[in-house]
Amino acid sequence: MASEVLLKAKDVTIKFGGLVAVSNFNLELCKGELVGLIGPNGAGKTTAFNLLTGVYQPTSGEIHLVGLPTLDVRPYELSQRGIARTFQNIRLFKELTVLENILVAAHQHVTYTMIEAVLMSKRMKIEERAMRENGFELLKIFKLEDRAHEKASSLPYGQQRRLEILRALATAPQVLLLDEPAAGMNHSETHSLMETIAEIRKQFGVTILLIEHDMKLVMGICERILVLDHGITICEGVPQKIQRDPRVIEAYLGSSATQPIGHAP
Amino acid sequence: MVDLKRSVLFPVMMLFVFAGLNYILPHTFNAYIQTLIVYSCINIILAVSLNLVNGFTGQFSIGHAGFMAAGAYLSAYLTMNHAHWAGSSDGLNFFFNTIAGGVIAGLAGYAVGLPSLRLKGDYLAIVTLGFGEIIRVVLLNIDAVGGARGMYGIPKTANFFWAFTWVFICIITIKRLIYSTHGRAFLSVREDEIAAESVGINTTRYKVQAFVISSFFAGVAGSIFAHYLSYLNPSTFSFMKSIDVVVMVVLGGMGSISGSILAAIIITILPEALRPLQEITKIDFRMVIYSLTLIVLMLAKPQGLFGKLELSDVWKRLSEKSLGKKNG
Numbered sequence: 084m085a086s087e088v089l090l091k092a093k094d095v096t097i098k099f100g101g102l103v104a105v106s107n108f109n110l111e112l113c114k115g116e117l118v119g120l121i122g123p124n125g126a127g128k129t130t131a132f133n134l135l136t137g138v139y140q141p142t143s144g145e146i147h148l149v150g151l152p153t154l155d156v157r158p159y160e161l162s163q164r165g166i167a168r169t170f171q172n173i174r175l176f177k178e179l180t181v182l183e184n185i186l187v188a189a190h191q192h193v194t195y196t197m198i199e200a201v202l203m204s205k206r207m208k209i210e211e212r213a214m215r216e217n218g219f220e221l222l223k224i225f226k227l228e229d230r231a232h233e234k235a236s237s238l239p240y241g242q243q244r245r246l247e248i249l250r251a252l253a254t255a256p257q258v259l260l261l262d263e264p265a266a267g268m269n270h271s272e273t274h275s276l277m278e279t280i281a282e283i284r285k286q287f288g289v290t291i292l293l294i295e296h297d298m299k300l301v302m303g304i305c306e307r308i309l310v311l312d313h314g315i316t317i318c319e320g321v322p323q324k325i326q327r328d329p330r331v332i333e334a335y336l337g338s339s340a341t342q343p344i345g346h347a348p
Numbered sequence: 349m350v351d352l353k354r355s356v357l358f359p360v361m362m363l364f365v366f367a368g369l370n371y372i373l374p375h376t377f378n379a380y381i382q383t384l385i386v387y388s389c390i391n392i393i394l395a396v397s398l399n400l401v402n403g404f405t406g407q408f409s410i411g412h413a414g415f416m417a418a419g420a421y422l423s424a425y426l427t428m429n430h431a432h433w434a435g436s437s438d439g440l441n442f443f444f445n446t447i448a449g450g451v452i453a454g455l456a457g458y459a460v461g462l463p464s465l466r467l468k469g470d471y472l473a474i475v476t477l478g479f480g481e482i483i484r485v486v487l488l489n490i491d492a493v494g495g496a497r498g499m500y501g502i503p504k505t506a507n508f509f510w511a512f513t514w515v516f517i518c519i520i521t522i523k524r525l526i527y528s529t530h531g532r533a534f535l536s537v538r539e540d541e542i543a544a545e546s547v548g549i550n551t552t553r554y555k556v557q558a559f560v561i562s563s564f565f566a567g568v569a570g571s572i573f574a575h576y577l578s579y580l581n582p583s584t585f586s587f588m589k590s591i592d593v594v595v596m597v598v599l600g601g602m603g604s605i606s607g608s609i610l611a612a613i614i615i616t617i618l619p620e621a622l623r624p625l626q627e628i629t630k631i632d633f634r635m636v637i638y639s640l641t642l643i644v645l646m647l648a649k650p651q652g653l654f655g656k657l658e659l660s661d662v663w664k665r666l667s668e669k670s671l672g673k674k675n676g
Contacts, residue, residue, distance in 0.1 A: 136546060138542065138545075138546075157545065157550075158542075158545040158546055159544075159545045159546075159548050159549055159550045159551065160550075162545070162546060162547055162548035163548045167546070167547070168546055170543070170546075174540050174542060174543035174546075175540075175543070176535065176536050176539035176540060176543065176544075177539060177540075178535070178539060178656060179532070179535060179536070179539060183532055183535075186529065186532055187532045187533065187535075187536045187544070187547055187549065188547040188548070189529075190529045190532065190533055190547075190548065190549060191547070191548035191549075193529045195528075195529070197525060197528075197530050197557070200524055200525055200528035200529070200530055200531075201520070201521050201524045201525060203524060207528065210529075211528075211529070214529070250547060251546075251547070253547070254547050254548055
């Protein structure tokens with residue numbers, strides 16, 4: 084199956100002083116895939132995300148997004164090339180409204196200049212209306228359209244998480260990196276999220292890399308999983324393989340455990 | 349294509365209003381009050397433009413006086429050395445020399461902004477402070493613009509028409525920018541730079557642009573100041589002047605254009621309004637009262653008079669409240 088490789092990391096290592104946060108990280112994310120990235124806390128998963136989105140530059144190794152190297156490319160430009168992400172600790176624009184958060188993400192597709200803004204040109208009016216309509220449509224996915232004009236910080240935690248996903252989608256990415264989207268959600272919310280992620284994938288044709296701690300979610304929707312521990316990739320493969328791998332079990336539960344991950348004891 | 353009604357009709361109408369006021373006001377008020385009105389205009393332009401950087405984009409600039417000085421001195425120099433544009437109309441000359449002053453100030457903003465806007469908060473503040481001082485000292489040492497003696501005899505071409513027109517241009521420009529996608533980009537830089545970058549906002553570009561636009565208007569304010577007072581001295585454009593503008597922005601509310609306008613007017617008028625007190629008591633309590641007022645206002649409303657709201661938001665809230673009571 085010759086599917087286009089959208090995101091590629093080759094032997095990527097990053098050191099912070101003496102600490103090796105991520106070591107020889109390899110990833111080939113093909114178009115349309117839904118891949119999981121799991122590991123205990125502190126394993127380097129979010130660091131990997133930061134590397135892939137240009138927030139950090141690797142100490143060694145290469146990353147390619149849609150075929151182009153990401154070396155010394157700033158995050159905003161990588162975003163414009165087609166990668167989007169959510170954050171572990173939600174980074175919404177708190178004082179802006181729900182809709183405005185979406186509109187900021189749509190900014191990169193807008194063409195009217197500052198001068199046109201001051202002159203209130205026709206193009207500005209057309210683009211603004213289109214942005215807002217698209218923004219509302221996006222909000223409907225998570226039923227946030229009624230809260231469009233409320234401050235983002237006034238949303239409950241779960242909805243803030245969902246808004247962040249919508250904001251990432253508003254950039255029209257090819258690759259979407261989700262950092263613990265189900266954090267703080269209960270079972271039914273997580274289940275609902277699973278369905279929505281599947282819907283999003285179908286509707287937007289977006290390729291997804293997902294960090295998650297909720298094993299049910301991960302094993303349920305990921306086609307392929309990478310497991311990190313202390314910055315090293317200890318296992319990679321389909322969910323069934325990961326669940327039974329002794330190294331993975333040891334990393335999560337300690338060496339005395341024998342139960343596969345993600346099953347009820 | 350441009351929206352003709354709003355883009356052309358409304359401003360042209362305002363120009364006529366300003367021309368009318370230019371004729372009426374000198375006949376209505378004495379010279380002292382007239383001076384206060386013009387100084388208020390200058391301070392409004394300074395405050396609204398600084399708010400773009402400090403309030404809306406969330407950067408910490410305390411060198412606004414330096415850009416004001418650049419604009420003041422360049423425009424005054426051009427006028428004094430008979431730089432004649434578009435024929436010999438004094439008013440139009442003033443207009444173009446003011447633009448020149450603004451452009452020079454904007455270029456200075458670019459020169460200062462580009463290298464330093466990668467710095468974080470406090471460090472940026474120090475660089476802007478340093479720049480302001482450098483400008484002042486450089487001007488102090490240029491004989492061609494009068495040095496320490498100052499520049500005398502600048503034609504007093506800044507009248508109400510030009511003062512109001514420039515205030516109008518400044519407010520309209522910044523307001524329309526803020527209410528556009530570019531305004532949201534500025535705000536996103538303030539809210540969360542990392543998140544802004546992650547959704548494709550070139551944060552450095554927007555910081556620099558805010559700086560340049562803001563500096564341009566500071567230069568314009570400087571030109572109006574020069575052509576009203578008719579005299580320039582480097583000591584006017586000290587660090588304290590920069591702080592004055594920061595006070596106006598904070599008092600009015602960082603991120604509120606209405607707030608900056610109101611605060612600029614209050615800060616211009618308050619020391620003067622307290623003058624009778626000085627005459628009666630023969631003691632100069634003005635600075636004490638002025639400072640106390642600021643302290644009390646900051647304790648009562650740390651977000652500033654308007655916080656992040658505009659006049660229209662406050663109006664909406666008040667009318668909603670009173671409607672709520674009626675339906676109660």
